Amino acid sequence: MALSVTSGVAHGAEWRNARSTQIPVDGGLVEVNVHAGRYSVSAESINDWVTRSAHAVSTYLGRFPVELLRLEIRSEAGDDVGFGMAYGHDHHIEVDLGHRANANALMTDWVLVHEMLHMGHPDVGDRHKWFKEGLATYVEPIARAQIGNRTAQQVWNGFRTQLPQGQPQPGDRGLDFTPTWGRIYWGGALYFFVSDIAIRQQTGNRKGLQDALRAILRAGGTLDRDWSIQKTLAIGDAATGTTVLQDQYQRMRARPVRVDLERIWQQLGVSPEAAPGPQVDEKAPLATLRTAILTPPDPPVKTGGAPD
Template identity: 45%
Template structure:
């Protein structure tokens, strides 16, 4: 299986914490790029601008570092941006910078996102990574989702990582980049990792396990999605709550309290779902009956594959979460995507 960013989260969390602290203290130099200033690629770096309705992403990388063609890389960026924009109703920020750093091997190994001084994602990618590998790689959607969520105290990193982990999968299924069966298979396989450890006394706020932080947060999101849909007759879900945060100006460049985030999400829904769920899972360990949950959603293993049962009690909720919308947003249409290439003036010989 591909190495994912949560497997390197210890380094990630430390660097994020350091970055956030530096930024909060005003110590980070304006315009100081993450990870590029001292890399060998910086001397003759190239930038591509990937444009789409409502936004653009500047992609900084050195094409000769990778066997991948420029078009193949653009395709990954476009598809990831399309899935993210379709989930949130628009891309989280009008402009973001994406830095691709080379590494050994043929896989994407790590990603991180920061909101200040500009929205920026840094991805570490193997030099021999193929287009086929990228077609199944959700890490870039994960990092783009981070851009859409307000920053919180480091104690609530599980919420940020949970939203990114949950939405990276749901958004890609809704966009047709993965099948709904693959989505639910991933959740059935990984979400149990988010349950409290045996004899745990603390909740998600106190977890020291990286995998529990990511998948416990994702479990929180799945529970929130289901409970919001139960409370609203399946008319709204977590997607609507996250869009409400966006409408109130929430994104990674803003520091919000957890109370503010929960309050805006719950006011949009009209039911205090997130507040109640946080009280249950945040400060205390909570282990919902996942076997029963999968059964009620109509998801089961049969002869080594996932079978979805539309007669199950919560099947309509499951389909509202993961099925492709019948009327995709205009922003999702490939025809609105253009790519322009230029070489930075400073890079000319």
């Protein structure tokens, strides 16, 4: 049934009973359960948020990862989308929504895309938590850009600002042995970032990380499947005709590898956000790779404009 709320949405309306609806998405269905509580957004805004987030994931991965996803939304204090968690065994996601969050908060949200992306990779074990969190952290802004929900400038400014958080700190070991927040989320994102660039360099920009992750999903690699990291990376590499994912894993798994990000930014043609003039250089050596990373393989259906 369609979601509906009492009047007064602009100031926060009380949903006295849980509301449920089913939303068709690319290759799947999302069952949305909004629990009783106070919300400042309309049912239509929630439906648009879910549809837009699912479309970003489908565009990047080629299809929605699971046939049926159950999404549980609960009201909490705040003015934004809060904590999210994905569960593979029964294909469901839980997300907290601030009771003062408005439609713009949903338009600019990254949490739901991040959690939906988790459905599109296998469970490779707790030691490799950097794999699942790094994948979702790196892919989320790219997937949103591929449907027009982020601009290229927003993506590259974000990466330039946040990827350094994944660099090893004094006393750190490799990704498999340093379970800190920075190394799990942004260290994992660094792994996928350098792998994406290396795949494109080795294939003449014909293949990228997106091809590898699509292949892993096609092979049945969803969050309810327990796979070894070796099997997962081998399937991804086979799709690109390289050994980049496996090679980078061997390089970064045990040793604290520091990535020369400044050199990469120069090659990609990405200037600091505060630098004068254009923030991207179309004549940079890897400018075509930078553009290709944000270009979807197939033209997506527009489901939401880029937020301010």
